[in-house]
Amino acid sequence: xxxxxxxxxxxxxxxxxxxxxxxxxxxxxxxxxxxxxxxxxxxxxxxxxxxxxxxxxxxxxxxxxxxxxxxxxxxxxxxxxxxxxxxxxxxxxxxxxxxxxxxxxxxxxxxxxxxxxxxx
Amino acid sequence: xxxxxxxxxxxxxxxxxxxxxxxxxxxxxxxxxxxxxxxxxxxxxxxxxxxxxxxxxxxxxxxxxxxxxxxxxxxxxxxxxxxxxxxxxxxxxxxxxxxxxxxxxxxxxxxxxxxxxxxxxxxxxxxxxxxxxxxxxxxxxxxxxxxxxxxxxxxxxxxxxxxxxxxxxxxxxxxxxxxxxxxxxxxxxxxxxxxxxxxxxxxxxxxxxxxxxxxxxxxxxxxxxxxxxxxxxxxxxxxxxxxxxxxxxxxxxxxxxxxxxxxxxxxxxxxxxxxxxxxxxxxxxxxxxxxxxxxxxxxxxxxxxxxxxxxxxxxxxxxxxxxxxxxxxxxxxxxxxxxxxxxxxxxxxxxxxxxxxxxxxxxxxxxxxxxxxxxxxxxxxxxxxxxxxxxxxxxxxxxxxxxx
Numbered sequence: 001x002x003x004x005x006x007x008x009x010x011x012x013x014x015x016x017x018x019x020x021x022x023x024x025x026x027x028x029x030x031x032x033x034x035x036x037x038x039x040x041x042x043x044x045x046x047x048x049x050x051x052x053x054x055x056x057x058x059x060x061x062x063x064x065x066x067x068x069x070x071x072x073x074x075x076x077x078x079x080x081x082x083x084x085x086x087x088x089x090x091x092x093x094x095x096x097x098x099x100x101x102x103x104x105x106x107x108x109x110x111x112x113x114x115x116x117x118x119x120x
Numbered sequence: 121x122x123x124x125x126x127x128x129x130x131x132x133x134x135x136x137x138x139x140x141x142x143x144x145x146x147x148x149x150x151x152x153x154x155x156x157x158x159x160x161x162x163x164x165x166x167x168x169x170x171x172x173x174x175x176x177x178x179x180x181x182x183x184x185x186x187x188x189x190x191x192x193x194x195x196x197x198x199x200x201x202x203x204x205x206x207x208x209x210x211x212x213x214x215x216x217x218x219x220x221x222x223x224x225x226x227x228x229x230x231x232x233x234x235x236x237x238x239x240x241x242x243x244x245x246x247x248x249x250x251x252x253x254x255x256x257x258x259x260x261x262x263x264x265x266x267x268x269x270x271x272x273x274x275x276x277x278x279x280x281x282x283x284x285x286x287x288x289x290x291x292x293x294x295x296x297x298x299x300x301x302x303x304x305x306x307x308x309x310x311x312x313x314x315x316x317x318x319x320x321x322x323x324x325x326x327x328x329x330x331x332x333x334x335x336x337x338x339x340x341x342x343x344x345x346x347x348x349x350x351x352x353x354x355x356x357x358x359x360x361x362x363x364x365x366x367x368x369x370x371x372x373x374x375x376x377x378x379x380x381x382x383x384x385x386x387x388x389x390x391x392x393x394x395x396x397x398x399x400x401x402x403x404x405x406x407x408x409x410x411x412x413x414x415x416x417x418x419x420x421x422x423x424x425x426x427x428x429x430x431x432x433x434x435x436x437x438x439x440x441x442x443x444x445x446x447x448x449x450x451x452x453x454x455x456x457x458x459x460x461x462x463x464x465x466x467x468x469x470x471x472x473x474x475x476x477x478x479x480x481x482x483x484x485x486x487x488x489x490x491x492x493x494x495x496x497x498x499x500x501x502x503x504x505x506x507x508x509x510x511x512x513x514x515x516x517x518x519x520x521x522x523x524x
Binding site for chain 2: 002089090091092094095111113115
């Protein structure tokens with residue numbers, strides 16, 4: 001079964017008003033409901049929400065040494081904020097899930113097909 | 121018996137290759153394999169048919185030969201052999217008479233080619249390449265881009281279909297409205313691409329053929345019917361659109377006796393059905409406008425009030441500058457050239473040759489030959505086809521002679 005990454009991005013500096021615990025719970029409910037729908041449909045593989053871009057660290061090889069630096073690798077205004085990895089029969093099925101996610105979180109979703117690897 | 125030469129086989133290729141490619145894609149699930157195999161089959165046909173004459177069913181022959189070629193290719197690769205095991209049953213189907221499911225295959229393929237996950241440029245290119253049987257060079261020429269650019273576009277689009285698993289099927293009822301829009305746009309663009317260029321006839325016939333099969337497979341979709349009527353009514357006037365020297369002939373000067381009555385009757389019948397159903401859409405309204413033109417025994421007796429009313433309706437649905445321009449031309453027939461010109465002068469269409477041609481015509485009718493000459497010259501400079509250029513150059517000369 002093909003796998004897809006459904007990713008959402010956050011815009012740097014566009015921080016929202018901090019939510020109260022109650023608001024947080026309210027916002028979280030439909031997201032959880034969608035996730036359990038994905039699970040019962042057998043589509044869900046993994047999902048997660050990421051901390052802000054300024055918590056990211058880059059590790060790379062510099063000469064023979066490993067160089068560790070602060071910050072995301074890509075200098076961009078938008079950064080990966082969260083993602084789902086799903087299994088879907090085809091792109092239309094994946095877009096169907098992406099439509100549900102974008103309705104739930106009110107942010108655009110990017111749908112990326114994974115390169116198929118041996119053994120799925 | 122027809123003489124079997126390259127031209128005839130080329131024509132058969134245009135008419136039949138889309139079916140064959142679509143059927144092979146269903147069988148093997150691989151666009152490149154299907155394309156290559158069909159191409160090869162026509163190579164074989166070119167040699168064989170010119171010696172032995174045409175087989176009774178050339179399209180079926182090509183599909184069968186291409187299928188065998190594809191199987192040969194797959195046998196040579198280990199991954200191919202796995203795939204073959206999966207498709208063995210389908211490949212053994214009798215292929216003598218390709219009928220029902222073949223149309224379905226073409227419909228499936230057009231929804232794949234026109235998937236909204238692909239850019240509109242890629243959608244059109246894929247449709248013409250895979251369903252219309254055009255070469256990459258012809259597709260490039262039809263859309264005025266260099267051939268390498270078009271080749272790259274096609275490769276990228278086919279890669280996306282494969283990598284992202286864009287499905288090969290007719291969308292569900294719920295998806296249909298969103299998915300039909302790009303398909304109709306591509307068919308309309310294909311027809312329009314066929315109004316000039318070397319492969320014009322084939323493009324227009326292909327657009328009509330595909331639209332006709334879509335209309336019969338989706339009888340409840342009024343906009344599909346509307347597009348079919350629009351194409352039929354436009355096509356009915358085709359033989360009268362050009363003079364012997366290739367120059368364009370305006371609607372007002374066309375010999376209406378030469379318009380194709382059977383196409384007009386078919387188009388009118390569809391428009392009447394659409395009117396009864398009363399679910400208007402942009403293609404149906406454009407068809408209705410054309411139906412009014414085809415109804416009129418002469419340009420002067422055209423019901424311009426009705427045409428203007430239809431353009432008003434169209435402008436509300438699709439408020440584009442080109443629709444506003446065409447509405448202004450209709451307005452000029454109802455209220456006079458001054459009224460039309462006032463609207464035209466408010467439109468930002470400086471790069472569009474027909475805009476300057478329309479302005480020039482109104483300026484000439486208003487007795488302003490200097491301005492008309494300038495506008496006709498600009499229109500001729502911007503013209504995209506030789507027929508239009510020849511026409512516009514002649515008009516420039518007429519306007520200039522008005523000055524003296």
